[in-house]
Amino acid sequence: MTIASDEADLADLVVARPEGLYCPPGDFYIDPWRPVERAVITHAHSDHARFGHRHYLASQAGATVLLSRLPGVSLQTLAYGERLDLNGTTVSLHPAGHVLGSAQLRIEHRGRVWVASGDYKLDPDPTCDAFEPVRCNTFITESTFGLPIYRWDPPQTVFDGVDSWWRHNAAEGRASVLFCYSFGKAQRVLASVDAGIGPIFCHGAVEPLNRAYREAGVRLPPVRLVSEIPLKDKVAFRQALIVAPPSAQGSAWLKRFGDYSDAFASGWMRLRGARRRRGVDRGFVLSDHADWPSLQTAIQATGAERVIVTHGSVEPMVRWLREQGLEAGAFETQYGDDTVEADAAGADETATTGSVPHEFHEATEQDAATDDTANAADPPSRA
Ligand SMILES: [Zn+2]
Ligand SMILES: [Zn+2]
Numbered sequence: 001m002t003i004a005s006d007e008a009d010l011a012d013l014v015v016a017r018p019e020g021l022y023c024p025p026g027d028f029y030i031d032p033w034r035p036v037e038r039a040v041i042t043h044a045h046s047d048h049a050r051f052g053h054r055h056y057l058a059s060q061a062g063a064t065v066l067l068s069r070l071p072g073v074s075l076q077t078l079a080y081g082e083r084l085d086l087n088g089t090t091v092s093l094h095p096a097g098h099v100l101g102s103a104q105l106r107i108e109h110r111g112r113v114w115v116a117s118g119d120y121k122l123d124p125d126p127t128c129d130a131f132e133p134v135r136c137n138t139f140i141t142e143s144t145f146g147l148p149i150y151r152w153d154p155p156q157t158v159f160d161g162v163d164s165w166w167r168h169n170a171a172e173g174r175a176s177v178l179f180c181y182s183f184g185k186a187q188r189v190l191a192s193v194d195a196g197i198g199p200i201f202c203h204g205a206v207e208p209l210n211r212a213y214r215e216a217g218v219r220l221p222p223v224r225l226v227s228e229i230p231l232k233d234k235v236a237f238r239q240a241l242i243v244a245p246p247s248a249q250g251s252a253w254l255k256r257f258g259d260y261s262d263a264f265a266s267g268w269m270r271l272r273g274a275r276r277r278r279g280v281d282r283g284f285v286l287s288d289h290a291d292w293p294s295l296q297t298a299i300q301a302t303g304a305e306r307v308i309v310t311h312g313s314v315e316p317m318v319r320w321l322r323e324q325g326l327e328a329g330a331f332e333t334q335y336g337d338d339t340v341e342a343d344a345a346g347a348d349e350t351a352t353t354g355s356v357p358h359e360f361h362e363a364t365e366q367d368a369a370t371d372d373t374a375n376a377a378d379p380p381s382r383a
Contacts, residue, residue, distance in 0.1 A: 013089070013107050014140060014308075014333045018039060021116065021310075022138070025109050026089035028057070028149065028256045030116050032336040038185045040091065042118025043102035044069050047336040048085035057084075059093045060127060061216065062101015065183070066211040080129065095187040096120035097131030098288050099184030102214055106134050115302060116140040119335075121287065121296040123155050126191045127184075127218050133301035140331065141299060143311035144289040145267055146320075149265075152267070152291045158284055165263060165282055166241050172199045175237040175260035179239035179280065182206045182245040183286050184267060187213045187220060189243060198239030202226070203253075267291075296320075311335040 007071025009219045014021050020032025020039075028038040035052035042048055042058075044066040049058075051070055051257045058066050060077040069077065078084055080103070093103035098119040105116045115136040122131050151159075162178070169176040180186050186206045193200075200223045202210065210220055223243075229236045237257045244253075246264070254260065268274040275283040293319070297344055299307055306327040309317050321328035 013109055014116060015114065015137070016187060016333070018294065021333065023089060023107055024088075026091065026107060027051075027087040028086055028091075030105055031118065031335065032159075036344060038086075040105055042096065042105060042116065043099055045099065045119065047334065048118060056123045057091075059103040061100075062103070063217045064212040065100050065209065068208055069183075075299045080132075080211045093128035094132045094134050095127060097122060097128060098188070100128045100216060100218060102128060104132070104134055106136065112137050114138045114140065117142055119144065119289055119299075120298065121290045122298060123152060125155070125188050125288070127187045127213060127220075131298065133298065135273065135303050137304060138306040139293065139299060139302040139306065140308045140310060142289065142311055142316040142335070143295060143309045143314055145287065145291050146295055146317035147311070148151035148292050150267065150270055150287075150291045151293060152285060152287060155192065155286070156288045159189075162189070162263070162265070162284055163194045163197060165261070166238075167197050169261045170239040173238045173250060173259070175234075175240055175257040176242060177242045177254065177257060177260050177262040178265060178284075179244055179249055179262065180265040180286075182186075185286070186210070186243050186245075187218065188219045188288065189286075190223060191218065193221075194243065198241060199224065199236075201229075201237065201240050203241045203242070203244040203248055205247070207244055209323075226253075229256075230258070241320075249278075287314035 006319055011024065013025065014023050019029060019034040019036050021030040022345060028040055029036045029039050031048040032053065038055045039053040040057045044062055047369065049066060049070060049074040050155050054076045056073050058075060058077055060079045062077065063077050078093050080093055080095055083090050090108040092106045094100040094106060096104045096118050098121055103119060104118060107114045108208060115134050117140060119142050120131050124130065166176045178189065180189055182205045185207060190200065195284045200221060202223050202225065204225060204227060207225055210223060226242060234257060242257065263282035263284055264278050264280045265284040265286040267285060267289060269283030269285045307321050309330045310333045318330055320326045
């Protein structure tokens with residue numbers, strides 16, 4: 001059957017199916033959103049790693065985190081770079097720099113290579129392995145912050161800002177409450193702030209992730225649970241940094257701290273509208289996703305002639321890719337912008353409001369276009 005095998009040689013290595021992204025020759029799914037027989041998981045954020053699959057394949061580095069979120073699943077792990085044959089395809093996982101254990105999936109079949117990025121960033125992060133560019137013919141990329149207004153300051157600059165905000169509050173005897181996603185962002189913050197400024201506390205939703213990171217060998221400073229402090233004791237928090245999930249915002253739990261200043265750490269803080277709606281004292285622009293220049297750098301480093309965009313600002317990215325002379329398209333997926341982490345972050349410590357603000361879902365192109373600090377209509381940099 002020469003014709004059939006020629007067709008097989010040209011067929012896409014990944015296609016979109018109702019269950020998720022699917023590799024026909026390898027017969028497996030990538031971060032599927034419906035239950036399947038075999039799922040390769042790029043990372044443990046809840047829009048990518050779901051319950052219900054029969055077999056899971058994920059990175060060794062992310063095993064503790066994945067199992068803390070999906071206890072009891074049938075999990076096979078691969079070290080970064082280790083190769084595995086799946087029905088005649090060769091698959092391997094490569095660091096994506098997004099959160100602990102995050103991986104890009106490389107699929108090789110009959111001389112052709114496709115890479116699915118999952119979520120990724122290029123900025124340094126002490127809590128996970130750095131993004132590794134992987135050469136491929138077709139690159140499947142996220143585009144959460146795929147607009148020219150999204151340009152991050154160097155992480156050290158952001159953490160210097162967090163430190164000076166905390167130091168100032170501590171000097172005035174006021175607690176510093178920092179809202180950020182409980183998985184990934186929280187640990188990155190903990191590992192990056194100056195732990196000498198004062199004691200660090202965290203919300204109960206953050207602690208299981210801290211534990212999984214420590215078990216995986218990531219160094220985090222000593223952190224206490226807010227619930228360890230007697231209810232009426234507010235003095236304990238006066239010099240403290242308190243790391244809490246976004247779902248704790250506006251909750252009665254915050255009364256514990258007496259006088260406090262609050263801040264939010266997220267890439268969405270780049271948008272004035274998102275900052276305003278959040279209603280916090282400070283917004284720190286800190287993301288675990290690639291900004292616009294980094295997306296371009298990462299895509300170019302793959303050498304791919306074809307790029308397929310999965311989620312985020314899909315249209316502008318596809319347009320830019322075509323302007324670069326690349327073949328570009330999109331997959332319809334159910335991956336979010338990690339706001340699901342806000343929902344997932346439980347309120348096991350208290351009475352949260354129960355309602356998760358929706359501004360992050362809304363804070364997209366429209367918001368960017370009305371942001372006065374940048375112009376979304378800027379032509380993309382060709383550099
Ligand atoms: Zn993610
Ligand atoms: Zn995602």
